[in-house]
Amino acid sequence: MNDEQQNQLIIAAKNAAKNAYAPYSNFHVGASILLKNGDIITGANVENASYGLTLCAETVALSVAANNGQLSNVSAIAVIGGLINADGEMMLSDDAVTPCGRCRQMIKEAADLSNYDIDVICIGAQNNEYFTLSQLLPRAFGPNNLK
Ligand SMILES: O=c1ccn([C@H]2C[C@H](O)[C@@H](CO)O2)c(=O)[nH]1
Numbered sequence: 001m002n003d004e005q006q007n008q009l010i011i012a013a014k015n016a017a018k019n020a021y022a023p024y025s026n027f028h029v030g031a032s033i034l035l036k037n038g039d040i041i042t043g044a045n046v047e048n049a050s051y052g053l054t055l056c057a058e059t060v061a062l063s064v065a066a067n068n069g070q071l072s073n074v075s076a077i078a079v080i081g082g083l084i085n086a087d088g089e090m091m092l093s094d095d096a097v098t099p100c101g102r103c104r105q106m107i108k109e110a111a112d113l114s115n116y117d118i119d120v121i122c123i124g125a126q127n128n129e130y131f132t133l134s135q136l137l138p139r140a141f142g143p144n145n146l147k
């Protein structure tokens with residue numbers, strides 16, 4: 001991923017967060033996925049009156065990738081999040097937002113299909129943090145365990 005692609009990916013994540021449906025937490029999250037061919041796929045969190053049914057931004061974006069037959073072409077995913085203030089603006093979290101456990105497992109599926117240790121860019125107000133999936137989810141359960 002070059003600098004230009006990384007900038008585009010971060011902008012896409014920020015724009016995706018505007019599509020969040022998060023009336024319960026007011027915490028809007030955007031996720032953007034960079035495919036090997038340079039295309040970008042996005043998602044935002046979707047909450048529900050039955051709180052536990054909430055879908056994270058990363059899960060939505062990965063589901064879109066899967067429905068487009070692109071799960072094996074994922075190379076990076078960026079995540080951004082923050083509370084919405086009274087003016088409707090997103091106040092970026094000081095600490096970079098890292099994917100929850102369930103989303104890490106979702107990324108693992110794409111990593112195995114892609115045969116690539118996917119880059120995870122976690123965006124924060126102060127600074128961004130860069131991980132690979134295996135750093136966030138070591139010794140993960142995956143498709144190979146089913147053989
Ligand atoms: O990595 C994360 C962390 C949280 N959320 C969502 C779930 C919920 O809607 C809100 C508060 O947890 O943020 C995400 O989408 N991705």
Ligand SMILES: [Zn+2]
Binds near residue numbers: 099
């Ligand atoms: Zn999650």
